C-alpha cells in the first residue's frame with residue numbers, strides 16, 4: 281500500500297482513508313514512479329499534491345469517519361456521513377451553479393457556465409475525471425459520486441446553438457476534470473462543431489488540462505497521440521488559437537524528458553500552452569518554486585499565465601496561504617525572472633464578482649491597505665478597476681476583507697437607503713451612486 285510506503289502509521293493510514301471517503305483520491309503509475317520522491321514522503325510536495333493528508337478535514341469529522349470505517353459500517357451509512365461533511369465544504373464556490381448558469385430559449389443548460397461575456401465554459405461529460413486528483417482540487421465536487429453536484433453535458437449541439445446566439449463570446453474553455461482524459465475520437469466530437477464557419481466570432485478554443493504533468497504520454501506515445509495533435513492542427517488551421525491551459529503545481533513536474541517531448545509536439549501544431557496553478561501551503565508556498573516554474577516553462581516554450589489563490593472550497597482552510605504572504609511570494613518570484621516570464625498575473629482570486637488580483641500592500645494616508653484590481657469582472661464596466669481594502673495579515677479570501685476609503689467595494693450594489701430610514705418617508709436619504 282502506497283501510504284505505508286510513505287511511512288504512515290496504521291492510525292494515519294486510517295485517517296487518510298477517512299479523508300478519502302469525503303474528497304476524491306486517484307493517482308497513476310506515472311505520478312507514483314516518476315514524480316513522487318518516496319524518500320521524502322509524506323512531506324514530499326508531489327506526494328502531498330496527490331495523497332490526502334490525515335488532517336485535511338476537521339479532526340472531529342475525520343475521527344467520526346475513521347470510526348465508521350474501522351467498525352465496518354455499511355456503505356450507505358458511510359456515504360451519508362461523507363455527504364454531510366461535503367455539504368459544509370462549499371462544493372460550488374463563487375455562486376457558479378446559480379449565477380453563471382446560462383439558458384437557451386428559456387431552457388437551462390447544465391454543463392455550460394457563462395460568467396464573463398466573452399468566455400463560455402463547457403464541461404464535456406466524458407472529461408469529468410483526471411489522470412490523478414490534486415488534494416487541493418477546487419473542482420472536487422465533479423468527482424464524488426453525487427450527480428446533483430456535477431456539471432456535465434454531452435450536448436455539443438446546444439453549445440453551438442448557444443454560441444450562434446451570443447456573438448459576444450470569443451472563447452470557449454473546454455474544462456473538467458481534465459478534457460485530455462478523453463480519447464481523440466470523443467474530443468473531436470466536441471471540438472469539430474466549434475470550427476464551423478458560422479461561428480466565426482469564436483477566436484479561441486482553450487482546453488484546461490493537467491495531463492502534461494500527470495500523463496504527458498497522452499501527447500507522445502499514447503495510441504491516439506498523433507491523431508490528437510492532428511486535431512489541434514485543424515483548430516489552428518481554422519484560423520483560431522488553440523490554447524492548452526496547463527496546470528503545473530511544482531517545478532518537479534517539469535523535469536521529465538517526456539514532458540519536453542510533449543511540449544515540443546503540441547507547440548509544433550501551432551497550439552500555445554499557457555501555465556497556471558494555485559498557490560498552496562506545503563506544496564508550492566515558496567518563491568523559488570514559482571521562479572523556477574516560470575523560467576523553466578518559458579525555456580520550454582510555454583507562457584506563464586496565472587498564480588491563483590486557493591479557492592474557498594473543499595479543504596481550503598488546510599491549504600490556504602494568507603493574501604499578504606501570497607503577494608510577497610509572487611513578488612519575490614517575479615523579481616527573479618526576465619520579461620518573458622512576466623506574462624504571469626496574480627496572485628488572483630476567482631471570486632463571485634470576478635478575478636481580483638492582489639497588486640500590493642501600501643500605506644495611504646497613514647492606513648495600511650491591500651491594493652486590489654479587477655482583472656476580470658462579471659460586470660464588464662469593472663474590468664481594470666483598482667480598489668483598496670484594509671490590510672489584514674490573516675485574510676485568505678476576498679470575503680475576509682473590509683473596504684478602505686469607500687463604504688463598499690466597487691462590485692457591491694449601493695444600498696438604496698441608509699439603515700433606519702424607510703423608503704417613501706419625507707426624510708429618506710439616498711446614497712449617491714458610484
Ligand code: SF4
Pocket residue numbers: 409410412413414416417418419420456457458489490527
Ligand atoms: S487537475 Fe484540476 S480538476 Fe483535476 S484534480 Fe487537479 S485541480 Fe482538480
